[in-house]
Amino acid sequence: MSETIYDRLGGFPGVRRVVTAFYKRILDSVVLEHHFRHADMRRLVDHQTKFMAALMGGPYAIDEIGLRKAHRHLGITRGEFREMSALLRETLAEEGVPPGDIELVLARMARLEPAVIAEAA
Amino acid sequence: MARDMTAETALSIDPVLCLQHGEAALALLRLADRSLVYASAAFERLLPPPERAALLAGLDPARPRREIEMRVGSRQLCLDISLRLLEGAAAGLAVLTLTDIGGQREAEYMLDSYAKLAERHARDLEREKTRAEKLLLNMMPRSVYEELREYGTTTPQRFEHATVLMLDLVGFTEMSMAREPSQLVAELNDIFSAFDRVVELFGCERIKTIGDAYLAVSGVPEPSPEHVVNAAKVALRMRRYLDRRNASGPQEWKCRIGIATGPLIGSVVGIHRYVYDVFGPAVNMAARLEATAKPGEILLCNNAMLQLGGQFEIGPAQMVELKGFGSCAAAALIGEQRHA
Numbered sequence: 305m306s307e308t309i310y311d312r313l314g315g316f317p318g319v320r321r322v323v324t325a326f327y328k329r330i331l332d333s334v335v336l337e338h339h340f341r342h343a344d345m346r347r348l349v350d351h352q353t354k355f356m357a358a359l360m361g362g363p364y365a366i367d368e369i370g371l372r373k374a375h376r377h378l379g380i381t382r383g384e385f386r387e388m389s390a391l392l393r394e395t396l397a398e399e400g401v402p403p404g405d406i407e408l409v410l411a412r413m414a415r416l417e418p419a420v421i422a423e424a425a
Numbered sequence: 426m427a428r429d430m431t432a433e434t435a436l437s438i439d440p441v442l443c444l445q446h447g448e449a450a451l452a453l454l455r456l457a458d459r460s461l462v463y464a465s466a467a468f469e470r471l472l473p474p475p476e477r478a479a480l481l482a483g484l485d486p487a488r489p490r491r492e493i494e495m496r497v498g499s500r501q502l503c504l505d506i507s508l509r510l511l512e513g514a515a516a517g518l519a520v521l522t523l524t525d526i527g528g529q530r531e532a533e534y535m536l537d538s539y540a541k542l543a544e545r546h547a548r549d550l551e552r553e554k555t556r557a558e559k560l561l562l563n564m565m566p567r568s569v570y571e572e573l574r575e576y577g578t579t580t581p582q583r584f585e586h587a588t589v590l591m592l593d594l595v596g597f598t599e600m601s602m603a604r605e606p607s608q609l610v611a612e613l614n615d616i617f618s619a620f621d622r623v624v625e626l627f628g629c630e631r632i633k634t635i636g637d638a639y640l641a642v643s644g645v646p647e648p649s650p651e652h653v654v655n656a657a658k659v660a661l662r663m664r665r666y667l668d669r670r671n672a673s674g675p676q677e678w679k680c681r682i683g684i685a686t687g688p689l690i691g692s693v694v695g696i697h698r699y700v701y702d703v704f705g706p707a708v709n710m711a712a713r714l715e716a717t718a719k720p721g722e723i724l725l726c727n728n729a730m731l732q733l734g735g736q737f738e739i740g741p742a743q744m745v746e747l748k749g750f751g752s753c754a755a756a757a758l759i760g761e762q763r764h765a
Contacts, residue, residue, distance in 0.1 A: 316539050320532065320535055320539075323535055324528070324531060324532070324535075327531065331500055337498075341496075341498075344501075345494075345501040345503075345527075345530070345531070345534065346534045346537075349531055349534040349535050349538060350534060350535075350537075350538040352535075353535050353538040353539055353542070354538065354542065357539075357542060362542075363542050363543060363545075363546035364542050364546075
């Protein structure tokens with residue numbers, strides 16, 4: 305069994321730090337803030353935890369159809385998706401995740417872009 | 426406790442002075458008009474004026490301790506509110522303490538979420554394990570599987586007293602060419618499943634099926650003094666099952682069975698594709714006897730015949746020519762002896 309990024313980060317305790325820091329960055333972001341203004345905190349944290357676990361090879365697999373369904377009506381732009389990716393990159397770097405792993409996580413996230421952004425205008 | 430008392434004494438002397446220090450989100454509230462006499466810097470930061478009024482209006486001196494969730498800008502704020510009414514010189518005033526429990530709440534939610542993930546993951550794993558176990562149990566006896574699971578390997582075992590039962594369905598090869606394959610296989614599956622149940626009922630083990638041939642052992646891997654008797658009972662019930670099936674179905678099924686007794690070696694063979702198999706002269710002997718048997722006949726080797734006497738009805742001994750064994754004594758098993 306090869307070790308996942310999730311394992312290298314120290315399992316849940318490490319991921320917890322990333323989720324907390326990322327969550328804070330998202331809410332502080334001028335670009336993204338409006339999407340989360342009315343979001344329920346419990347749901348948001350739940351999504352973030354699953355999302356991180358999935359990106360890092362933890363015990364969750366993203367269901368792309370579900371992801372598409374959940375984001376279809378939100379009108380998320382490519383720019384917003386890029387902002388989210390940039391924030392994740394900053395967060396991971398700040399948490400001391402090795403550059404190779406950061407690239408891997410972001411590559412996985414990039415694959416989700418078509419499912420998350422609204423139909424290209 | 427002692428410090429609390431001191432704080433309260435101090436507050437009753439000059440409340441504002443006491444609150445001006447420290448990083449706590451504290452305020453001094455006039456209960457009559459819900460106005461703030463004083464608010465610490467941390468209080469101002471945590472609860473800016475626009476959101477403050479609603480919170481102050483909603484305070485209830487009867488509920489001095491509560492947790493609330495409110496929105497401040499894009500954030501959902503989770504606050505622990507404590508209201509302490511002052512007495513004496515400061516009567517009519519209350520100390521309002523806010524504690525931001527957002528981080529704590531966030532961690533709780535995350536833990537909830539993670540716990541659910543982990544539980545689901547564990548359930549999936551368990552299901553996967555059961556499936557793998559079931560598959561392996563199809564390939565080897567339980568005790569061998571358990572040995573494999575515990576030690577990662579199994580050792581071949583010698584069984585001094587064991588009996589091999591070999592069965593073959595007469596005319597199956599011709600049938601397989603003439604009939605619709607899926608229907609034929611479904612019937613074969615039906616028959617072998619019934620055999621599996623009989624085999625299990627008498628503590629025997631099915632080793633494998635090869636096309637229409639069925640190989641079972643008795644006394645392996647659990648030794649049993651009754652191994653020959655059990656094999657004979659299994660053989661008789663297999664034949665009876667086919668007879669009954671023939672009475673109600675269009676297809677005429679006949680079997681040939683050979684039973685041989687002797688020492689055996691049982692072992693898991695293969696590294697990636699495990700299979701539990703048995704080896705020994707008794708296996709070959711059973712196969713030869715089965716090939717020699719007439720349709721519907723159960724042929725016993727000399728050893729089995731000698732051990733079964735009394736309990737079973739056995740035909741006269743006959744000499745048969747078996748490839749690799751030469752001329753051997755054998756006898757047909759007819760049925761169980763009925764006791765008066």
